[in-house]
Every structure is written in structure tokens, then in C-alpha cells.
Amino acid sequence: MGMQVEDERTLSARNQDASRAGGRGRRPRRDREATERRILKAARDLFGEHGYDGVTVREIAALAEANVALVNRYFGSKAALFGDVLAGESVIRGVIAGDPAGLPRRLAEHFVRQIDQGPATAMSRMLDRSAGQPEVKEILLRYLEDVIVQPMIEQLDGPDARARALLASTIIMGGGPVRRLFGLDDLRAADPAEVTDRLTAMFTAALAPPVRHRA
Amino acid sequence: MGMQVEDERTLSARNQDASRAGGRGRRPRRDREATERRILKAARDLFGEHGYDGVTVREIAALAEANVALVNRYFGSKAALFGDVLAGESVIRGVIAGDPAGLPRRLAEHFVRQIDQGPATAMSRMLDRSAGQPEVKEILLRYLEDVIVQPMIEQLDGPDARARALLASTIIMGGGPVRRLFGLDDLRAADPAEVTDRLTAMFTAALAPPVRHRA
DNA sequence: ATCCTAGGTAGACGCTTGTTTACTTGCAAC
DNA sequence: GTTGCAAGTAAACAAGCGTCTACCTAGGAT
Numbered sequence: 001m002g003m004q005v006e007d008e009r010t011l012s013a014r015n016q017d018a019s020r021a022g023g024r025g026r027r028p029r030r031d032r033e034a035t036e037r038r039i040l041k042a043a044r045d046l047f048g049e050h051g052y053d054g055v056t057v058r059e060i061a062a063l064a065e066a067n068v069a070l071v072n073r074y075f076g077s078k079a080a081l082f083g084d085v086l087a088g089e090s091v092i093r094g095v096i097a098g099d100p101a102g103l104p105r106r107l108a109e110h111f112v113r114q115i116d117q118g119p120a121t122a123m124s125r126m127l128d129r130s131a132g133q134p135e136v137k138e139i140l141l142r143y144l145e146d147v148i149v150q151p152m153i154e155q156l157d158g159p160d161a162r163a164r165a166l167l168a169s170t171i172i173m174g175g176g177p178v179r180r181l182f183g184l185d186d187l188r189a190a191d192p193a194e195v196t197d198r199l200t201a202m203f204t205a206a207l208a209p210p211v212r213h214r215a
Numbered sequence: 216m217g218m219q220v221e222d223e224r225t226l227s228a229r230n231q232d233a234s235r236a237g238g239r240g241r242r243p244r245r246d247r248e249a250t251e252r253r254i255l256k257a258a259r260d261l262f263g264e265h266g267y268d269g270v271t272v273r274e275i276a277a278l279a280e281a282n283v284a285l286v287n288r289y290f291g292s293k294a295a296l297f298g299d300v301l302a303g304e305s306v307i308r309g310v311i312a313g314d315p316a317g318l319p320r321r322l323a324e325h326f327v328r329q330i331d332q333g334p335a336t337a338m339s340r341m342l343d344r345s346a347g348q349p350e351v352k353e354i355l356l357r358y359l360e361d362v363i364v365q366p367m368i369e370q371l372d373g374p375d376a377r378a379r380a381l382l383a384s385t386i387i388m389g390g391g392p393v394r395r396l397f398g399l400d401d402l403r404a405a406d407p408a409e410v411t412d413r414l415t416a417m418f419t420a421a422l423a424p425p426v427r428h429r430a
Numbered sequence: 431a432t433c434c435t436a437g438g439t440a441g442a443c444g445c446t447t448g449t450t451t452a453c454t455t456g457c458a459a460c
Numbered sequence: 461g462t463t464g465c466a467a468g469t470a471a472a473c474a475a476g477c478g479t480c481t482a483c484c485t486a487g488g489a490t
Binding site: 140 | 268352355356359360364374375377378379381382384385386387388389390392393396397401402404405406409410413414416417419420421425
């Protein structure tokens with residue numbers, strides 16, 4: 001059943017026979033691509049768990065079972081690697097996309113889903129605890145802008161769309177620290193349907209166009 | 216060797232004027248208390264601005280115009296100093312205290328006030344970007360528990376009070392990163408009264424007792 | 431005038447960080 | 461075989477961290 005799985009580790013002779021069909025036949029002997037992939041995956045897991053500052057390149061290399069020097073050799077620097085990881089993360093993108101009317105509920109369900117999934121969701125923990133160096137702040141800001149704030153704004157009618165999107169972002173970004181610090185037990189103890197309803201109302205309050213009067 | 220100290224530093228002999236006894240006759244010769252106060256103030260400012268991990272004890276000592284060793288001598292450790300700073304911060308305590316019905320609006324007004332005051336408010340930035348070492352996480356957790364979550368819970372009726380308090384905490388804790396990363400201009404651009412109303416509705420959605428369809 | 435103590439200081443300790451250098455090794459082409 | 465080159469490695473680099481020790485020194489008590 002697992003025949004076709006691209007097992008990224010341990011196999012050394014497997015990837016040799018997979019010679020590129022159409023292109024030039026050049027294939028890495030010791031599979032640099034696979035190593036890069038392992039490093040990237042390790043970085044995604046660790047950054048997602050502990051944030052940028054909470055992870056060392058040595059830890060990344062160890063988890064990837066690669067040499068420390070390769071991290072910098074292949075990705076340039078720790079910050080650049082962080083940027084690459086961020087570029088690959090786009091779960092929330094799909095959550096925001098859709099019909100504007102259902103946006104608050106989709107965000108709420110996403111939030112609750114993160115509670116159910118436990119503390120293993122990668123993205124959320126990257127948002128907090130990751131702005132040590134100014135360079136990283138830059139990378140993080142660009143990501144949040146492109147993936148969360150701007151897509152939201154495009155769905156919003158009425159004035160102050162950006163301010164409203166930022167209010168909703170407050171809930172999104174606050175979820176990480178709260179889950180990480182206080183744990184998940186207390187949130188799980190509550191009825192998921194009701195938590196979803198509450199969060200929907202919270203997001204609605206942040207995002208809904210101003211109600212002048214009932215028109 | 217017998218040379219007099221030229222004291223290139225801005226000598227702190229200025230604070231000697233408190234030599235005359237007030238009440239008890241005992242007064243420190245070189246005023247340890249004043250030095251401790253300067254260190255504590257410097258720590259409060261810097262931790263508030265950059266969080267625990269973003270500040271070094273050398274920076275604290277420099278800002279306080281004190282020797283680095285004194286930080287550890289007087290406060291035990293950097294983590295303990297952080298705890299002392301936290302213990303002195305209690306603005307939000309007064310915000311939460313009051314009649315339960317007005318709690319959401321008070322929280323919202325506090326949030327807006329932080330926008331108006333600019334990025335200089337100490338507490339908020341300490342909540343994110345400050346959980347590097349497990350020991351610090353412990354200190355931070357205890358503070359948040361005692362000052363925010365528990366006081367909130369005591370004001371809440373109905374089931375799942377803790378989960379509801381955590382949802383409200385999400386907004387509180389998310390505000391820091393959002394303000395820090397995205398700046399204040401876009402939030403300031405919106406009508407403060409409307410932002411306050413939105414936040415009030417957000418906090419209400421998080422905190423209000425369940426409505427139980429046709430209860 | 432001298433002593434004694436507490437406030438203050440300089441410097442080093444041991445450790446960790448991200449990064450780089452010099453080297454070795456596997457593997458395909460010759 | 462031998463060679464060439466990229467993949468991979470070990471070790472060191474320089475800088476920064478929190479902390480601690482040994483040492484000065486101000487200045488009231490004696």
C-alpha cells in the first residue's frame with residue numbers, strides 16, 4: 001500500500017532510478033533535494049511548535065538528520081529558511097476564500113478546528129513568538145498582509161475595511177498564545193457548537209459593515 | 216595607583232540629597248533602594264517594549280545606569296526580575312473590576328485607549344514575545360491567570376465560564392502582536408466610537424451567558 | 431585617623447547562538 | 461581503475477547571553 005510513498009528518509013538507492021523523463025538526466029547522487037525537503041519539513045514542524053526564536057538551526061538539522069552546515073548552505077540563513085517555510089503555509093488562505101457572508105463562521109470553525117487538532121497546528125504558533133530580529137518581523141508582516149489581511153479586506157464592504165480586518169486578526173493572532181499558555185482542556189470542555197457560535201459572533205462583530213439603521 | 220577616581224561616568228552622587236533621615240534614621244549611603252528602583256523601571260520599560268527574550272540584562276543595566284552585576288545581585292535572576300515587573304503591573308486589573316454588565320465595554324475602551332496611547336503601553340507587549348524559557352512561561356501564566364482570567368471568571372454567570380474568559384483573553388492577547396506588527400495608523404484611521412462598539416460586541420460575544428434558544 | 435561594611439565595579443566564566451571554513455566521501459563519467 | 465565534482469561532515473569562528481567572583485570604595489561608626 002505504501003509503495004508509492006515518497007519516503008524522504010532512509011532510502012538511498014531508490015531515488016536513483018527515478019531519472020527525469022523529458023529533461024536532462026542529471027540527478028543528485030546523494031539526493032540533495034530530499035535533504036532539502038527534510039530540512040524544510042523539520043523547520044516547518046519546529047517553527048510551528050516553538051516560533052522563530054524558540055528554535056535553533058542545530059535542532060532543525062538534528063530533526064532532519066542532516067548536518068548543521070547544510071541548513072545555511074541550502075537556504076542561505078535561518079531567516080531565509082523561515083521565509084521559505086512561511087511561503088509554503090497556506091491553510092488559512094483557503095479558510096478566508098469563499099463567500100463573504102460565511103467568512104465569520106469559516107474563521108470560527110477554523111479556530112475550533114485548531115482546538116480539536118491539538119497543539120500541532122503549525123501556523124498559529126508561528127505568528128506569535130516570532131519577531132525577534134527586524135528582518136524576521138519584515139518577513140512575517142508580509143506574510144500576514146498577503147495571506148490574511150488583504151484577502152479579508154477584499155471581502156469587506158463599507159468603510160474602514162482595513163481596521164475591521166485588523167480587529168478580526170486580533171482574534172486570530174490571540175488564539176496562539178492563549179492555546180499555548182493555557183492549554184486546550186478548558187476550551188475543549190465547552191460545547192464546540194457553542195464555542196463556534198461565540199467565535200462567529202466575535203468575528204461578525206469585527207468584520208460586519210456598519211449598521212447605520214436597518215435599511 | 217593612588218590617583219583619585221576621575222569618574223568619567225555621570226556620577227550618581229546626585230541622589231545623595233536624601234541623606235537627612237525621614238522617620239527612621241537609617242538611610243543607605245549610596246542608596247541601594249534608588250538603584251533598585253532605576254533597574255526596575257528600566258526593566259519595566261524594556262520588557263514592555265521588547266518582551267522578555269528581546270531584552271538583555273546588560274541593556275537593562277545600561278538604561279538604569281547601573282552595573283550589570285547588580286541586576287542579579289538585587290533581583291536574583293533575569294526571570295525573577297521579570298516576575299517583579301509583572302507583579303507591579305496592574306492596569307488591567309482595574310479595568311476588569313467593576314459591574315459585570317459593563318465589563319465588555321470597559322475591556323473595549325481599554326483596548327481603544329491602548330491604540331490612542333501609542334505603542335508605549337507596557338503590559339501588552341509583554342504578553343506575547345515572552346515565553347522563551349519554561350520558567351518564564353510559568354511566571355507569565357500565573358500572572359495572566361491571577362490578573363485576567365480569574366477576575367473575569369468571577370464576574371461570569373452560567374456554564375463554561377473559563378472557556379468564555381479564554382475567548383475574551385484571545386482578543387486581549389491578540390491586540391499586542393497586531394499593534395506591534397501592523398502599526399496603529401489603520402486602527403486610528405477608523406472612528407474610535409465605532410471601534411469601541413465593535414470591540415464591545417466582540418467581548419460580549421465571548422463573555423455573555425448562553426442564550427439557550429427560548430430559555 | 432582608622433576600621434568596617436555595604437554599595438558598586440570590572441572582568442571573566444561557561445554556554446549557546448548563527449554562520450563559515452576546510453575537509454572527506456560517495457558516486458557517476460571517463 | 462582513476463578522476464571530478466557535488467553532497468555531506470567536523471570543527472571552529474565570532475558574537476552574544478546570563479551569571480558569578482574577586483575586587484574596589486564611599487562614608488558612617490568608632
